[in-house]
Amino acid sequence: xxxxxxxxxxxxxxxxxxxxxxxxxxxxxxxxxxxxxxxxxxxxxxxxxxxxxxxxxxxxxxxxxxxxxxxxxxxxxxxxxxxxxxxxxxxxxxxxxxxxxxxxxxxxxxxxxxxxxxxxxxxxxxxxxxxxxxxxxxxxxxxxxxxxxxxxxxxxxxxxxxxxxxxxxxxxxxx
Numbered sequence: 001x002x003x004x005x006x007x008x009x010x011x012x013x014x015x016x017x018x019x020x021x022x023x024x025x026x027x028x029x030x031x032x033x034x035x036x037x038x039x040x041x042x043x044x045x046x047x048x049x050x051x052x053x054x055x056x057x058x059x060x061x062x063x064x065x066x067x068x069x070x071x072x073x074x075x076x077x078x079x080x081x082x083x084x085x086x087x088x089x090x091x092x093x094x095x096x097x098x099x100x101x102x103x104x105x106x107x108x109x110x111x112x113x114x115x116x117x118x119x120x121x122x123x124x125x126x127x128x129x130x131x132x133x134x135x136x137x138x139x140x141x142x143x144x145x146x147x148x149x150x151x152x153x154x155x156x157x158x159x160x161x162x163x164x165x166x167x168x169x170x171x172x173x174x175x
Contacts, residue, residue, distance in 0.1 A: 023054035027116055028063075028105055031056035042098040043127060044073055047091045051127035053120065067097060084136070091131060098124065 003009050016034050017023070025032045027040075037054045040063060045052075055063070067073045072094050074080050082090070102120055105112055 020054040026056035026059055027053050027120065028055055028059040028101070031058070042101075042124075043091050043094040046074075047087060047094070048127045048130060050130065051123055053123065063101065067094065070097070072097065088131075088135070095124065095128070 013034060016037075020034070020037050020039060023034070023037055026037065031037075033056075036056045036058075038057055038060045039052045040055045040060050041049065041052050042063075043051055064073065064075065068075055070093075072090060102117065106117070
């Protein structure tokens with residue numbers, strides 16, 4: 001039986017393609033059916049919601065399972081709080097996983113269209129820039145000691161930036 005509403009179906013397909021960014025195939029395999037695609041967030045949506053790519057459901061499940069096994073996602077966990085440093089560490093580990101998955105793709109399918117590789121590399125670079133701009137790089141100099149390897153400069157390293165002594169001096173004979 002032919003489709004009784006071809007216009008509705010065409011609109012539904014176009015809406016789906018628009019949601020996914022007009023993919024022509026899965027990033028990791030040769031799947032081309034638009035209704036098989038999902039948006040993958042390589043560094044999770046909470047760490048960078050803008051970094052995404054369309055992949056087929058099969059590849060998406062495999063990627064998510066690998067990330068879950070390595071403890072890089074918070075799937076199924078509720079009310080998990082992370083420090084900014086823990087989030088940054090997880091972000092960088094996920095970014096490494098994504099880079100490695102692209103290397104595996106090139107090894108297994110060396111004929112992957114170069115446009116896919118270029119767009120993935122640019123998306124990773126954009127994500128890294130967003131993360132770098134979002135970082136808070138304030139430094140409290142009053143509690144920071146200036147490390148030194150020069151033994152002659154030991155008096156400088158014993159002083160805080162505000163001129164106070166960083167820690168009490170103890171000599172072995174004073175114990």
